[in-house]
Amino acid sequence: MLYHVRMDVRVPDDIDAAQFEALKAAEKARAQALQREGTWRHLWRIAGEYANVSIFDLPDHDALHAILSTLPLFPFMQVTVTPLARHPSAID
Numbered sequence: 001m002l003y004h005v006r007m008d009v010r011v012p013d014d015i016d017a018a019q020f021e022a023l024k025a026a027e028k029a030r031a032q033a034l035q036r037e038g039t040w041r042h043l044w045r046i047a048g049e050y051a052n053v054s055i056f057d058l059p060d061h062d063a064l065h066a067i068l069s070t071l072p073l074f075p076f077m078q079v080t081v082t083p084l085a086r087h088p089s090a091i092d
């Protein structure tokens, strides 16, 4: 099942710089591992925002929640999920 996911990252102004760098590095490693295994199909930066639009391929909502809620930056994200269904006019 495919999910359109928007992640808006909002970190506190007073976050420790080293802690933030460590979180970003951990997030990057996790995101790249999930892309390599095919779970995180697309990852796009929204131009001009600290936000992304992603496509995830997972069996169900519970599996998606398990992934999203364990991302290192999850405590600092607002996440908006849209489940996708096949469009009848799609050719692929």
Ligand SMILES: O=C(O)C[C@H]1C=CC(=O)O1
Pocket: 007, 009, 027, 028, 031, 050, 051, 052, 073
């Ligand atoms: O930068 C972001 O959009 C947040 C998050 C998603 C993937 C990643 O590496 O960081």
